[in-house]
Amino acid sequence: MSATTAPAGRLPVGWAVIAGKEFADHLRSLRFLILVVVLGAAAIVPLYFAADAIRASASQVSGAKAIFLALLDLPPRGLSVPPVYGFVGIVAPLLGVAFSFDAVNAERADGTLARLVAQPVHRDDVITGKFLAGLAAIMLVLVSVVLVIAGFGIARLGIVPAQGEIERLVAWLALTFVWVSLWLAFGLLLSVVLRRAATAGLAGFGVWLLLQIFGQLLVGLVTQVVAPVATAATEQQAVALQNLSDMITRAVPLTLYQEAARVILDPGQTAVSTPATVGQLQQYQQQIPTLLSLQQSLLLVWPQVVILVAMTAVCFALAYVAFMRQEIRA
Amino acid sequence: MSADGVSVVPEPAIRTRGLTKRYGGLVAVDHLDLEVRPGEIFGLLGQNGAGKTTTILMLLGLTEPTAGEVRVVGLDPARRPLDVKRRVGFLPDSVGFYGTLSGRQNLRYTARLNGLRRDEAEPRIDEVLALVGLTDRADDRAETYSRGMVQRLGIADALVKRPDVLILDEPTTAIDPLGVVEVLDLLRALAHEHGLAILLSSHLLNQVQSTCDRIGVFAAGRLVGSGTVEELAASFGLPLDDIEVVVGVPAAEAPAVEVAIRTVPGVTDVVAEHGARDDRAWIVRVEAGRDVGTMIRAIVQAVGERPLIRVGRRRVELDAIYRQAFARTDAGRREEVAA
Numbered sequence: 099m100s101a102t103t104a105p106a107g108r109l110p111v112g113w114a115v116i117a118g119k120e121f122a123d124h125l126r127s128l129r130f131l132i133l134v135v136v137l138g139a140a141a142i143v144p145l146y147f148a149a150d151a152i153r154a155s156a157s158q159v160s161g162a163k164a165i166f167l168a169l170l171d172l173p174p175r176g177l178s179v180p181p182v183y184g185f186v187g188i189v190a191p192l193l194g195v196a197f198s199f200d201a202v203n204a205e206r207a208d209g210t211l212a213r214l215v216a217q218p219v220h221r222d223d224v225i226t227g228k229f230l231a232g233l234a235a236i237m238l239v240l241v242s243v244v245l246v247i248a249g250f251g252i253a254r255l256g257i258v259p260a261q262g263e264i265e266r267l268v269a270w271l272a273l274t275f276v277w278v279s280l281w282l283a284f285g286l287l288l289s290v291v292l293r294r295a296a297t298a299g300l301a302g303f304g305v306w307l308l309l310q311i312f313g314q315l316l317v318g319l320v321t322q323v324v325a326p327v328a329t330a331a332t333e334q335q336a337v338a339l340q341n342l343s344d345m346i347t348r349a350v351p352l353t354l355y356q357e358a359a360r361v362i363l364d365p366g367q368t369a370v371s372t373p374a375t376v377g378q379l380q381q382y383q384q385q386i387p388t389l390l391s392l393q394q395s396l397l398l399v400w401p402q403v404v405i406l407v408a409m410t411a412v413c414f415a416l417a418y419v420a421f422m423r424q425e426i427r428a
Numbered sequence: 429m430s431a432d433g434v435s436v437v438p439e440p441a442i443r444t445r446g447l448t449k450r451y452g453g454l455v456a457v458d459h460l461d462l463e464v465r466p467g468e469i470f471g472l473l474g475q476n477g478a479g480k481t482t483t484i485l486m487l488l489g490l491t492e493p494t495a496g497e498v499r500v501v502g503l504d505p506a507r508r509p510l511d512v513k514r515r516v517g518f519l520p521d522s523v524g525f526y527g528t529l530s531g532r533q534n535l536r537y538t539a540r541l542n543g544l545r546r547d548e549a550e551p552r553i554d555e556v557l558a559l560v561g562l563t564d565r566a567d568d569r570a571e572t573y574s575r576g577m578v579q580r581l582g583i584a585d586a587l588v589k590r591p592d593v594l595i596l597d598e599p600t601t602a603i604d605p606l607g608v609v610e611v612l613d614l615l616r617a618l619a620h621e622h623g624l625a626i627l628l629s630s631h632l633l634n635q636v637q638s639t640c641d642r643i644g645v646f647a648a649g650r651l652v653g654s655g656t657v658e659e660l661a662a663s664f665g666l667p668l669d670d671i672e673v674v675v676g677v678p679a680a681e682a683p684a685v686e687v688a689i690r691t692v693p694g695v696t697d698v699v700a701e702h703g704a705r706d707d708r709a710w711i712v713r714v715e716a717g718r719d720v721g722t723m724i725r726a727i728v729q730a731v732g733e734r735p736l737i738r739v740g741r742r743r744v745e746l747d748a749i750y751r752q753a754f755a756r757t758d759a760g761r762r763e764e765v766a767a
Contacts, residue, residue: 210526213525213582215490
């Protein structure tokens, strides 16, 4: 404890230290256990019921279609359980919010925030570190689960992934990475803006529920009013109304994710939306079933991916700005 | 105690000039000029909401000043926050720790954030834990700590980085009386033996008076007075040379004693006070310029054969200064409103 000047330089990378501590906290926490159980169930349940269907189609198509990816995108037969990617699309927001809704406000309530920002780290390191820690925890489990699915496919069903399929799998993981990030950033925003963790959690889950259940209902309602496809007099009108209805559905972010995931995981998907004209529609219907390359699939869903990335950036930026402008008071 | 005897006055560790913070129309801190030198404990005294915490946040670069200048260890906290924060230990008001981590793990996190290597951090953590007397409980989860232990861990946490400056916001709240004495002794040792500059805020008068070398009285965002207790008393026009006399006589004899004291040359006023048990106590006011020692001798003679319990210069109490300071600010504010 001398009055001399402390040695200069050698300051740690603040966000890395914070992320490391938060990640370690996550691994020890109860919510991590819940994450493992939920994602594990998301993978194992559909896979279990889909196994027969996959085996059956495997013998028919003999490698022409990307059979390995069917592990992830084939819905279980005779059951109203979504395929793995559908399940991930639904639970990822929940997990994202669960890992960030109390990131800042709980520290504020516990009196640790003032102490943390009084250390020689930039204030944005706090936000960045917490965001990355949550992302790392969720992706760790997600990647593990996907590896388990792949292992199951190889060992029990004898389906070995081709190189192209592995690429698609990685692309889908990257897409899911963005999807989880969006909800983590949203949870983080809530944790900054709402002073009570319980309120933030409730708000986050409320928004999720709203979009998940009522979002579909509302969108359905709106499309029926604005774009009543059934009432179309001509084919042109029907196609136009269908297009409009597609656009309205995309107001729900989950639609964007599911469209993108479906196209990325299934090379047989050659369109995300209804063709714009009747001529194109006819062309599309007469098309010989083909498989797209990953590049072409990505091209098809690029708008969806860009919008998801943009929404994530906006949420994170809002959280960041709100946190930077906030007073640090216990 | 003060730096009076030191020939070379060290560069101030904390210095503010005209520091001002406004929140909309509310002025939280109003043209504050403050100086804290190494080896000195400076006490910020003020009511809740007087602007103490806002001042501290500006010193740490956690809030930007609206106007004025701040220098902490010679640096501007708003421009070089990291360099300031690595040399300033801070104990926030109602400090907290991560409950699921042990006290030691909490300190380890702070050490890592300050870039301490593991081999330098570990002995350092042991040292500060011993300083605050938490060695035995260091490996228990922080959520099992009492409020006083949390406060002491907070002081240890502020010391881990080997700071040159220590800023403590209400450091002794929630610590039991015995713990307070230990903490204050520790702070005195840190300042006077290790040369740290310590700024502490408090609304507990006794502690501030007994610990701080200099005191700044804060009211409505303004520093209405600063200096040692004696300097403050002088600046608020409080008499320094009052003499307290306690005589062990029954109530019936009290008027006689009072008259006897009153007749001593140089005595201007005698005010009866409550004495303990059968004792009678008076505060004797003397003419300005009289030697207190001579006056005391004269009073002793006047009391004569009666049992004299105590006589001596009355200690200036900080609460008198405090009341005076707030009476003034209130009056000033009323004038402003009226004008």
